[in-house]
Amino acid sequence: MIRTAFFYVTLVLSTIFFGALAAIAGLVGGGRVWMDRANRGWARSVLAAAGVRVTVHGLEHLHPSGTQVIAANHQSYFDIWALIAGLPVSVRFIAKRELANIPMLSVGMRSAGHVLIDRDRARSARETLREASDRMGAEQLTLVLFPEGTRSRDGQLGRFLRGSFALALETPASLVPAAIDGGRHVYPPGAKRVRPGSITVRLGPAIRPEGAEPADRRTLMRKTRTAIEAMLPERGSGGGASG
Template sequence: MAPPAWRRWPWLALNGVQLGFTLFWTAGWICLALLLHALSGGARRLPLRMASRCWAPGLLGGAGARLEVEGLERVDWTRRYVLVANHESVIDICALFRAVPVPLHFLLKQEMAQVPFVGWYARAMGMVFIPRDNRRAATASLRRAADLVRGGAILCVFPEGTRSRDGGVAPFKPGAFQAAIDAGAEVLPVALEGAGAVLPPEGAFRVRPGTIRVRFGAPLPLAGASGPYDRQALAERARAAVLALLRGA
């Protein structure tokens, strides 16, 4: 049975304030980041670190989210990686920006390029947009993603292709793993837990306090004893690693 309407009003009012804060906080920090990007002649490191150290902590705090990070000691952050994570909520991006101790890039769906502020920032930072309905354009985007990683960037991919509606982890699409193969970068599995409860993937903006856990696994090599893995095999191994992390293994 749904709670009485009067009990929902305080939450609706609070969520309205949180939504306003989210929009203004995001627009303000992106404007500052883009200004510094322009004044520095196109340098990206500082604007990317602003996302990690200023923007993301503010949004997590505004949502009442407590971040727990596990497994950082398993990773040599001087190496190149393609991070692959399950996807519960839009707040996943905040959690990953905050948890990863080096500048982070994302492979984003093409629609994000049209979002004011967020799309402008992502494009200026060299992030890659991938169309979901044009195979040739998607292949070109994956080539750009591989070039980005070859140049030393850490790239994060959500290989399910969309946010989970039920908390499960859908099969990983193999295409995104081509960027890791082409760049010669190890695949780093990352498990996100609790983000969907803090900010559900469906419905109106509805935030509830909670804990978001980010668990890093051991990097996965691109080859085994019998030779290199193809992208389907990498996708299956990465999904199995993420599921194990979600089980606490």
């Protein structure tokens, strides 16, 4: 209980501090460098408070420019902090607007330049994705999406939402599959207590070469799912792809 209490106190204080730093950087034109520092400081402080170690494999698959889309499975809120802290690129997330209902998480993500989309309003979502695509190229960002749309409750790979790949089809950037494992043991969906542990991130080869013509969405979704399944310790469809 002491570890969990310390985690929540750190989460609140670090979100306030680094969120303010990111907001100030945005106001004074601090640019991507200061935004990245705020992001990583936030993620690393939260991970340290929880006693979570992050190991990353496959960094050679990231594009040298740092501009790409990463599609990852989703087990825990800690997946977000693991990717921010573990990847040496400017990471921003495409996440559902429902995260706005989680005060500390939504404040930190908004302040640090992450993107929340309203999946129930198709036109608004498309406009948000176009803006995100423009930002990705202009600011050399790596945008992360979770095709399952929500966290897996049993660690199995859930159904993929075809709409999640709209961003990948809007941009010529490469799509890199990522398998994240361990978050469900640290902080499972619905849990109140945090358990120390480790999270492993595995990156696979880019599925669509930069500059290629937009692929069929179903084909891209299927290839991405197959790549992520192959990198997870325990393979399982957990429901299959969804259109």
